[in-house]
Amino acid sequence: MTSRAESGQPEGLFDDPAGGPAQSPAPESAAASRNTGTEAGQPLAVRMRPRGLDEVVGQAHLLGPGTPIRQLVDRDAPMSLVLWGPPGTGKTTLATVVSHVTSRRFVEVSAVSDGVKRVRAEIDLARRELGMTGRQTVLFVDEVHRFNKAQQDALLPAVENRWVSFIGATTENPFFSVISPLLSRSLLLTLQPLGEDDLREVIRRALADERGLRGAVGLDPAAEDHLIRLAGGDARRTLTYLEAGSLVVEEGGTIDVDVLERAVDRAAVRYDREGDQHYDVISAFIKSIRGSDVDAALHYLARMIEAGEDPRFIARRLVVHASEDVGMADPTALQTAVAAAQAVELVGLPEVRINLAQAVIHLALAPKSNAVVKAVDEALGDVRKGLAGAVPTHLREAHYTGAKQLGHGKGYKYAHDHPGGVVRQQYAPDAVDGREYYRPTRHGAESRFTEVLARIRSVLRGTRANGTP
Structure with a gap:
């Protein structure tokens, strides 16, 4: 398999074949660009990738002054990084931005589709480039945890001798999925899911930016809230859904909840975490458990999770209910509820939905007694x-x-x-x-x-x- 350099393709996200900044052809109109969803065929999530570290949204713990990644960028020194975090948190973005701001050659390898042959070819090309021009290469391996031990071993000489600046991205725990020699030679950076304010900033930029939707459509506040709930802290998913919604409305129109539901094929849960729905649903939830209706209780649990309710709030209510409405009729109910609350902190969503459901089922089916609270x-x-x-x-x-x-x-x-x-x-x-x-x-x-x-x-x-x- 030939490299992008050998095939004449741009070596980096922001490079043209001659090495200069990529020049995107101007679309005929904002509506044409919006309706095709492309600039040079790229989806909105790709077009909106930050061009520098200052444009990166979220991950302030990694990008603030004096942080390792800032120092590595400022010093323009060879580096080896493992980026660990959920999908859509900026692993690929950080890799491409680091390459761009340091003028390094950027090569992306996917552990899903590429093998050792491709990796070795890119490493050989990087060695020649380094020896002839002194230009360093960033070798970005996406989904590095999908490489087996032998495939990861192939990276070691290049990392050890600094022929490349290795950046590996993984959604799996690297202490289990990345071999120890490679991990010990790399700086591990943990990325966190984007918060609501971060996602609102991503949306705001995409709506207004020339690389994005260029102000061609608006977004209703309720639809923005629904979009953020659907995103689950994933910026890529946020932009994908936003782009889908923009294709449904006419230019100059507004994306509302109905539009977003049609575009994404996902019903919006009418739920206000600070209003009546918050209190009504949690009340019905507890009363269903108290009444031993396990199916109704699970419905309300699903409703809260889908609406983006804080799982810690749900867990706290279960801990209270375990003593208030079950008590000594089943002393193990409190143990289950507390364990579920601990799982919220240790695991988080989406997996912790299973732990919460187990606690709900236990409490709903347990014999009931309010003797403790009385x-x-x-x-x-x-x-x-x-x-x-x-x-x-x-x-x-x-x-x-x-x-x-x-x-x-x-x-x-x-x-x-x-x-x-x-x-x-x-x-x-x-x-x-x-x-x-x-x-x-x-x-x-x-x-x-x-x-x-x-x-x-x-x-x-x-x-x-x-x-x-």
Whole structure:
């Protein structure tokens, strides 16, 4: 397979065959360019690729002053990078921008379609270019995790001897998908999904920029929100959907939610994360779990996920529900809910939808009891009414100097010295002595606590002899 240089094709995204800036032929009209979706046949996502680091949206942790990539660009030194992040976060963009701003020759290899033969040919060409002209080559390997060990080994001599500046892009964890020798010789940079503000900036530029839609169409705010939800932090997907919407409306028109739904074939979920829908849906979600309707609960879960609800918010509600509406009827429900909340932080969307669904199913099908929340609220109610009183003297701290003179600890009975670990004595203050806050139900695992608690209380109050509760 011949290289782009050998075939006469531009060596870099912004190079023409002669090495100068690419000159795109001016379209006949903005509408013609918009309707074909091309400038030299390129889709909007390609046309809008940044031409310099200052145009890159997002990834501020990688591009700020003093960051490694800034230093590598400013020093124009050989480099070896592994870019790890979800699709559409700018891995290819960063590679091409680095090549462009440093005047390096840029060669892109896809691990999906190219093999070792192509890699070795490009490395040989890079060595000749370096020896004859001193011009360095950026060898960008997209989806590098798809190369097997032998194929990745072929890159090592070029990286080790700095014949090329290697940049590998991967969506997979490089500690598992990239061989250790290659990873140890590279600087690992982790890219994050773009935030809402970043995606709005991407959209704004594409609508107005001469390389983009040139102001030929407008975008309704509700459609912009829907577009951002659909994008899922992926800038490429954002621009692809925006371009699809622009082809549906006439020049000078506005892309609204209906247009976007037709163009993308994806229904918009009517959901306002700060309005009625937010509160109505989460209310229906919890009430469906409480009512043991697992199918309705899963529907509302899907509705929130699809609308872009913060998964941490969903997880927090599940943790609360596990104690409020399941409680001791199934003590493992809280463990499942907490595990799902931890998975949100460790995994994130889209995969964490599975963990959240598991927790929803567990809670919906679990036996229900509100005895826990009723117990603590009733106790709080008494305290707020002033029913507190002094701590019984025999329960007070008795290990400091002078405590015994005050009678602290006198008469205290150590529970472990008595049969069953329970002994008759007063624990509550006089004001609430004898009050019963926790009233277990006969539902699920809580039924056994009904009998256990009755036996314990009878021993504490002297209506039953000491024994194993």
